[in-house]
Amino acid sequence: MATEEMEQLVRREYTQGFVTDIESDTVPPGLDESVIAFISQKKGEPQWMLEWRLEAYHQWLKMKEPSWAHLNYPPIDYQGISYYSAPKKPEDRPQSLDEVDPKLLETYEKLGIPLHERAALAGVAVDAVFDSVSVTTTFKEKLGEAGVIFCSISEAIREYPELVKKYLGTVVPQGDNFFAALNSAVFTDGSFVFVPEGVTCPMELSTYFRINAANTGQFERTLIICEKQAQVSYLEGCTAPQRDENQLHAAIVELVALEDAYIKYSTVQNWYPGDEDGKGGIYNFVTKRADCRGDRSKVSWTQVETGSAITWKYPSCLLRGKDSVGEFYSVAVTNGRQQADTGTKMIHIGEGTKSTIVSKGISAGNSEQSYRGLVKIGPRAKGARNFTQCDSLLIGDRSGAHTFPYQEIGNSSATVEHEATTSKIGEDQLFYCRQRGISEEDAVNMIVNGFCKDVFQELPMEFAVEAEALLNVTLEGAVG
Amino acid sequence: MSATHTFLDRLEERIANRRESATTPEPSWVTARRQAGAARFEALGFPTRRDEAWKYTDVRRISEGDFALAQDADFSPSTAATLVLPLDAIRLSFVDGVFSAELSDMASLPEGLGVEPLSRAMSTNHESVGGSLGRLAGVEFSPFTALNTAFADEGAVIRIGSGVVVEKPILVQFFSRANAQPVMSHPRVLIEAGARSQATVIEHYVGEEDAANFTNVVSEVLLERGAILSHYILQEASLQDAHIGSLHVDQGRDSRFTSFNINLGGALVRNDLVADLNAENAEANYYGLFFAQGRQHVDNHTLVNHNAPHTFSNENYKGILGDRARGVFNGKVIVKRDSQKIEAHQSNANLLLSDRAEIDTKPELEIYADDVKCSHGATTGQLDEEAVFALRTRGIDEQTARGLLTLAFAGEVMDKVTLDTVAERVERAVAGKLPERFNLGDLVDVATADQA
Numbered sequence: 001m002a003t004e005e006m007e008q009l010v011r012r013e014y015t016q017g018f019v020t021d022i023e024s025d026t027v028p029p030g031l032d033e034s035v036i037a038f039i040s041q042k043k044g045e046p047q048w049m050l051e052w053r054l055e056a057y058h059q060w061l062k063m064k065e066p067s068w069a070h071l072n073y074p075p076i077d078y079q080g081i082s083y084y085s086a087p088k089k090p091e092d093r094p095q096s097l098d099e100v101d102p103k104l105l106e107t108y109e110k111l112g113i114p115l116h117e118r119a120a121l122a123g124v125a126v127d128a129v130f131d132s133v134s135v136t137t138t139f140k141e142k143l144g145e146a147g148v149i150f151c152s153i154s155e156a157i158r159e160y161p162e163l164v165k166k167y168l169g170t171v172v173p174q175g176d177n178f179f180a181a182l183n184s185a186v187f188t189d190g191s192f193v194f195v196p197e198g199v200t201c202p203m204e205l206s207t208y209f210r211i212n213a214a215n216t217g218q219f220e221r222t223l224i225i226c227e228k229q230a231q232v233s234y235l236e237g238c239t240a241p242q243r244d245e246n247q248l249h250a251a252i253v254e255l256v257a258l259e260d261a262y263i264k265y266s267t268v269q270n271w272y273p274g275d276e277d278g279k280g281g282i283y284n285f286v287t288k289r290a291d292c293r294g295d296r297s298k299v300s301w302t303q304v305e306t307g308s309a310i311t312w313k314y315p316s317c318l319l320r321g322k323d324s325v326g327e328f329y330s331v332a333v334t335n336g337r338q339q340a341d342t343g344t345k346m347i348h349i350g351e352g353t354k355s356t357i358v359s360k361g362i363s364a365g366n367s368e369q370s371y372r373g374l375v376k377i378g379p380r381a382k383g384a385r386n387f388t389q390c391d392s393l394l395i396g397d398r399s400g401a402h403t404f405p406y407q408e409i410g411n412s413s414a415t416v417e418h419e420a421t422t423s424k425i426g427e428d429q430l431f432y433c434r435q436r437g438i439s440e441e442d443a444v445n446m447i448v449n450g451f452c453k454d455v456f457q458e459l460p461m462e463f464a465v466e467a468e469a470l471l472n473v474t475l476e477g478a479v480g
Numbered sequence: 481m482s483a484t485h486t487f488l489d490r491l492e493e494r495i496a497n498r499r500e501s502a503t504t505p506e507p508s509w510v511t512a513r514r515q516a517g518a519a520r521f522e523a524l525g526f527p528t529r530r531d532e533a534w535k536y537t538d539v540r541r542i543s544e545g546d547f548a549l550a551q552d553a554d555f556s557p558s559t560a561a562t563l564v565l566p567l568d569a570i571r572l573s574f575v576d577g578v579f580s581a582e583l584s585d586m587a588s589l590p591e592g593l594g595v596e597p598l599s600r601a602m603s604t605n606h607e608s609v610g611g612s613l614g615r616l617a618g619v620e621f622s623p624f625t626a627l628n629t630a631f632a633d634e635g636a637v638i639r640i641g642s643g644v645v646v647e648k649p650i651l652v653q654f655f656s657r658a659n660a661q662p663v664m665s666h667p668r669v670l671i672e673a674g675a676r677s678q679a680t681v682i683e684h685y686v687g688e689e690d691a692a693n694f695t696n697v698v699s700e701v702l703l704e705r706g707a708i709l710s711h712y713i714l715q716e717a718s719l720q721d722a723h724i725g726s727l728h729v730d731q732g733r734d735s736r737f738t739s740f741n742i743n744l745g746g747a748l749v750r751n752d753l754v755a756d757l758n759a760e761n762a763e764a765n766y767y768g769l770f771f772a773q774g775r776q777h778v779d780n781h782t783l784v785n786h787n788a789p790h791t792f793s794n795e796n797y798k799g800i801l802g803d804r805a806r807g808v809f810n811g812k813v814i815v816k817r818d819s820q821k822i823e824a825h826q827s828n829a830n831l832l833l834s835d836r837a838e839i840d841t842k843p844e845l846e847i848y849a850d851d852v853k854c855s856h857g858a859t860t861g862q863l864d865e866e867a868v869f870a871l872r873t874r875g876i877d878e879q880t881a882r883g884l885l886t887l888a889f890a891g892e893v894m895d896k897v898t899l900d901t902v903a904e905r906v907e908r909a910v911a912g913k914l915p916e917r918f919n920l921g922d923l924v925d926v927a928t929a930d931q932a
Contacts (some may be wrong), residue, residue: 405842
């Protein structure tokens with residue numbers, strides 16, 4: 001096969017790597033109580049929030065960084081990271097798009113996400129997080145009419161303290177794990193969504209996370225609450241500019257679904273994966289968890305992971321309500337020297353709970369990818385049902401694909417199925433396409449897209465298009 | 481003082497007492513190896529639930545137990561006769577780890593086959609064992625292999641010469657007695673299969689109903705080019721016994737290793753199977769069946785290392801769990817870098833018969849080459865009610881229907897068993913253990929009569 005062409009494409013520069021120069025309001029690197037107090041003060045938070053953060057910080061001090069993942073990276077210096085960075089003039093927020101810093105808008109243009117256009121055309125409300133402060137929120141009024149609250153978490157802490165207090169940390173407790181504790185101590189922003197009883201959110205909610213300002217960690221915290229019979233679809237997309245220094249990202253996403261509620265959470269993650277030697281690139285340590293508290297509630301995670309140097313991410317569902325449903329659809333693509341250890345946890349606690357896991361991993365170049373999943377059926381989960389399918393596609397003989405599925409089954413009426421395969425793109429498949437005049441490049445794309453179809457069709461329309469394009473860019477010509 | 485130290489000190493003292501009576505001193509390499517094993521065990525200590533490999537298995541039953549060492553091999557031949565496999569076989573017997581010439585039968589060994597107890601092999605020509613013993617199962621593998629290395633003084637040495645086809649199965653029997661004080665044994669089994677040889681080896685663990693001993697066995701199997709070996713572990717120990725075993729296999733070019741790992745007895749059971757496929761066209765097949773009830777705990781860990789291109793592995797484990805039993809399955813396939821053209825398949829299916837039974841299964845793949853076909857699957861469930869119904873419509877009562885379906889579930893693995901005596905014994909045992917306890921014996925007898 002055309003090796004040169006392949007190499008050319010594999011070596012393709014990260015097209016979304018650029019740095020926007022906005023003067024940041026940044027604290028010096030290091031973490032102690034005063035930094036946490038500074039963050040809390042900067043955000044205008046009440047006293048209880050500061051105490052909550054400090055509690056998390058003290059737990060974090062006692063914890064050790066986990067080492068069980070199939071990942072290999074140099075030790076992170078937590079004192080070498082700056083824990084706060086915000087675009088200038090945080091008090092003086094723009095009231096509409098016209099007031100937004102034109103440089104920021106330009107950034108979005110370069111990313112191919114023209115904010116206003118997209119929002120208007122697609123009917124998507126965008127809570128764009130630029131670095132750590134929400135810069136603009138659109139369609140607020142329309143959402144307000146429906147009674148949906150969609151704002152930054154900082155705003156929620158100020159405006160709806162009772163709601164935040166009631167739910168924050170109830171799905172991912174402060175001391176849940178090392179990175180969760182760190183996030184709980186220093187999170188700077190993120191989104192807050194509250195959908196009241198019986199309301200179906202009139203539009204898909206979307207936040208574009210951007211990492212900017214060299215040397216700052218990004219600690220987002222998202223909290224979504226769906227009351228009884230409420231529904232929401234939330235889109236999260238990420239890209240980041242190219243740089244040399246590793247950036248730590250430790251986010252938390254908490255979802256709470258009450259009776260008959262439905263939350264759909266979709267992610268396209270395309271952070272900078274590092275250069276061809278694996279230098280630079282984002283370290284992505286994320287804790288995502290959904291709590292299906294109510295009977296018949298449903299949470300669906302869909303993710304397309306193409307970026308980051310290191311991914312450590314296990315979106316999970318606690319299926320507590322009777323007949324509650326958890327779903328996890330994932331496509332993870334690694335190339336170059338990327339490493340991903342990702343998967344899900346489905347904890348079946350209630351009767352008649354169901355979960356579906358479909359995970360597709362594609363590893364190319366020198367990358368390493370692991371699926372790590374847990375399906376746990378508690379003794380009370382009568383008639384619980386799980387189906388898991390995780391397939392890996394290997395491209396190139398230097399890549400690795402691993403599966404570590406844990407199943408802990410404590411109820412005889414449960415049915416749990418797990419299937420996994422690992423293979424490469426078949427020569428016969430390629431040949432079949434080639435003899436019909438399809439170029440090798442297109443054939444590979446077709447096959448890979450077909451491989452991922454089960455997951456892509458779970459994505460909202462506009463995301464699916466983006467995801468397919470992203471996949472093609474990442475993998476084009478990587479087959480030999 | 482920790483459980484590990486208490487255990488080790490007590491054991492060392494007992495071993496010293498026993499060795500004082502020995503006439504010839506041990507060769508120095510044996511002493512050195514024992515010291516290394518003891519040191520390693522001391523450093524590692526008993527595994528805890530914090531160790532990933534022992535996440536689901538608690539060994540306190542062993543670490544907190546007080547086990548003596550058996551002094552003799554006295555065992556009533558009539559009791560033994562009720563326990564042994566009715567096979568025309570070459571027999572090597574151990575009672576609580578002590579060799580019993582009386583219960584062994586090595587009279588007519590075919591030419592090119594050597595079968596002897598480890599103690600005899602060591603006293604007659606220890607150099608010939610020295611090279612291969614401990615080559616595959618190092619002290620690093622687990623605290624229990626270290627413990628075995630330190631204290632093994634009996635076992636089986638089986639050597640099959642090049643091109644030798646052994647017709648009769650070689651049966652290594654381990655009897656466990658109902659002792660006033662529980663005993664422990666650390667047997668070591670060494671199997672060397674020469675080029676193009678063929679043989680069947682059975683490790684049979686069985687004992688008196690009230691036995692409550694601890695067996696810690698390590699087996700090492702070397703397959704030279706083109707060797708074919710069928711290896712059985714038939715573990716039918718008493719329901720109070722603790723059984724820890726590890727089997728380490730080294731496969732040469734074109735060799736084929738087939739393992740049957742059948743676990744029906746034991747209170748606490750842990751088996752580790754490790755096969756290294758070191759040359760092209762080597763093939764490993766793992767078949768396993770475990771049936772646990774009461775509060776039995778059965779843990780099977782398997783590992784296949786595809787170290788060379790064009791190697792194949794296939795694995796099928798079935799578990800049946802009733803009452804408050806707990807089963808653990810951990811299957812791992814590792815494909816090394818540049819080991820291309822690999823096929824590796826793995827499957828684990830479990831049947832839960834009770835609400836309080838638990839299974840923890842983890843089929844893992846670690847793959848560093850791209851031209852591979854690997855798959856694994858794990859399922860857990862209960863009997864298909866529609867299948868039960870289908871049998872009921874044909875006039876079969878519910879108990880028999882459930883019994884038959886459970887047997888059919890085990891059948892997929894048992895079908896691979898080529899020794900009818902073993903297959904039949906296991907099927908009867910499984911049928912006898914079912915909650916419905918229907919009388920399969922009658923069915924089998926009827927079927928046999930029909931055939932005749």
